[in-house]
């Protein structure tokens with residue numbers, strides 16, 4: 001596939017930043033649960049930074065590792081979904097349960113769509129970062145699910 005892998009890392013980083021923006025919007029939207037969203041937003045900001053650092057370091061380098069052919073489409077799809085969610089977060093009518101469900105969709109899709117398998121890289125350093133992000137994404141998913149269970153009876 002004739003595409004620069006590094007631009008995909010940049011796109012990936014941009015998506016993580018959008019997740020952070022989304023969770024920060026939720027923290028303002030739901031001030032009574034602001035700490036919960038702020039913590040997730042901070043993690044996502046860190047993910048974005050880790051990826052942009054990789055992107056910069058491997059800038060202009062055509063790396064000899066394969067990527068999924070679907071990578072650009074997957075990243076665009078997730079980016080668009082996030083844009084829609086951020087727009088929706090600015091709506092007055094957003095319910096807390098909708099915010100949690102959107103967040104669960106985001107974290108779940110990052111795993112289901114194998115966002116971290118997009119770069120089945122031979123570069124150990126990149127692989128380590130992606131594995132770390134994968135673990136933390138799974139952690140977020142579990143955390144959101146637990147949150148739903150814990151507050152299920154007082155939802156909205």
Ligand SMILES: [Fe+2]
Nearest residue numbers: 016044047137
């Ligand atoms: Fe993330």
